[in-house]
Amino acid sequence: MTLSHDVAGDGPVLVLLHSGVCDRRMWDAQWPALADAGYRLVRCDFRGFGGTPAPDGPYSDADDVLALLDSLGIGQAALVAASSGGRVALEIAARRPERVTALALLCSALPGHAPTDELRAFGQREDALIEAGDIAGAVELNLDTWLGPDADLATREAVRGMQRHAFDVQLAAPEEFGPVRAEFELSAIQAPCLAVSGAHDVTDFRQIAGELPELLADARHVELPWAGHLPGLERPAAVTELLVGFLDTVLQKV
Template identity: 30%
Template sequence: MWVDDSGGDDVPVVMLHPGWGDSAIWEPLLELLPADVRTIRFDARGHGRSPAPTEPFSTYDDLVAVLDHCEVDQAVLIGCSGGAATALALAVHEPERVDGLVLVGPGVSDYPWDFDDPYFDTFTALYDKRDVEGLVQLGRQTWARSGVCDAVEAQLRSGVLAMIAQDGLAEMDPPTYKGLATIEVPTALAVGELEHPLVTRCSMDVAARIPDCSLVTVPGADHLLPLRAPEVLAGLVAEVRD
């Protein structure tokens, strides 16, 4: 996998990108963090600069491998969407490795999603046909409700190509939902005002289950908060690091 570690001795901020994107989504946030903050980000398999998988894998196991490779015992994790799900899984299953959490429009691996929502049938039909353009258009309609620019388009297309490249080899993170109440580290959650209702509902449930989780709704923003409101996320990172 492609991994970027800025280096340093402090507790790092580890960034986990969404399924509909890659690690480049964090570049606006990187520009806002203090220069002395150690940051680590990586492209999940098949995303961005990481090659496609050739055998079953989980992003959870890969996160642990990245932390071990970078010799990180404990980190502040910021994750968007599926990246937030992986961050939550580590906080539940290996809490000693997590010093704080910033969750951005989070999913959870075993959340009770409403699979009657039309999004799921539409996604499955397009994915089964490997319809790249159709999936990108679905991404625009679902996750980019604030509007499309070059950076948003690049993220959506990167995510679609990665999903196809993974070819069904991605495995679920460990079950997490029932363990959210055990999280004891400082936690902040951000959700866009124009987020898809499925993710808004999940975000509210996650925030309610994690003790003392602070919740921020970002006006006029959609699912891609690292691009829409990096200044809000920088503030939340500072909040959980204090």
Template identity: 35%
Template sequence: MTYATAADGTRIAYQYRGEGPVLVLLAGQSNSHRWWDAVRADFHPARGTLTLDYRGTGDSDKPDTPHSTALFARDVVAVLDELGIDRADVYGTSMGGRVAQQLAARFPERVGALVLGCTSPGGPHGVESSNDVRRSLVQSRPGAARQALLELMYTPGWLAGHPGPHHTLGDPGMPAHSRRHHLAASRHHDAWDLLPAISAPTLVVHGTDDLLNPTANAPLLADRIPDARLHLIPGARHAYFEEFRSQAGRVVLDFLNRSAAEQ
């Protein structure tokens, strides 16, 4: 296992695969690098992929201290520093997209091109999921909350043909305190005032049927970030990058390649 050490001494596990220009892949809330297992190889013909286990997940340390998306962004920088990578493209989905916003705004020299998937600016400007969605995720009946999350991630037709395992439902090895800290980090994210400072070429991607992180957040981000592009995937839910992997991967790689050619 390979680690970088954050400024506060926390060890951050990271994983590098493939060859070529580096693409950092940032997972969703309460998930380790395994969030990307189903699709990361799709980028390898053209890119090397770098993932990490957020503090509290996977093989990283799990301190019982407050977390934030800005802190997670600093952890990403620690990993880049450990590997001697001055600049990389960044693709963040869900909470990973919130971390990517912080990274691109606060460390612009470290980010080449930026892709924000199924994410939100947070704060009072972000569009929250409905009360019905939130209630569905805290049901007490055994298995009900997990099934609700599956159906927010994927369409019924796709689930019927893909019984799992599903690595987008959270890291099962997380301690309870880490889950609380991740939830707080995501809930307290507010990058609205930072977004106009993002200078990296930016693509915003979202599924049109995403209720977990409502699709209305996508145009908010695209309008707030200078010259950002917006791509909506019809019929896709929160895990668009997996269920619609052929379309989503192509859109992202085309954008990254165009951005590299223009720089």
């Protein structure tokens, strides 16, 4: 099964990995700007999101992404990832360090992270709403939790549509399959990493971004004082500028 995806542009390859609230459309604002900046872009939908069907058996998001890159003839790429997409990016970079040229992680999840009470309470509330059949309520809970104060009505509507579609696809699946967890060490990652956090985000993701410079060989942390959990949607131009500045430098385009 090949992940639903888009390809555009020419130059060093960037692979854009979406959050668990969204799908590959979350990169719409960055897509033309990064292509114009001189990059070849790939963005994909994980299983159960966007245009990719829900899983029909055990699977690995990391293996799915690597298989997609193989099918496109891409040997190396920089990974730009948001939230749970960041966990996938870290797994790829740890298991196949020779294939990853850089990591730009926006409010990333972390393999093995023990959730705080705050994050557990969110999960319990979401589960309760879904079990009660209040899917619209679960969508609104996600919007209120993950979008920061700079998210405008159009952004909220876009995220609302992506999250609702993900719930509809995943809940309609005849059986639920979780991802297969591989064993790997983050210390194997050699690619330079930019770890971005948002001052209005849930505590867990601020902690993770702050910890990554201690866990990786070459990482730096930047906190955006205006951002929630999805800064690329909240202030697209500012995040594009941050990404291009980092990537141009570490990929030696300047």
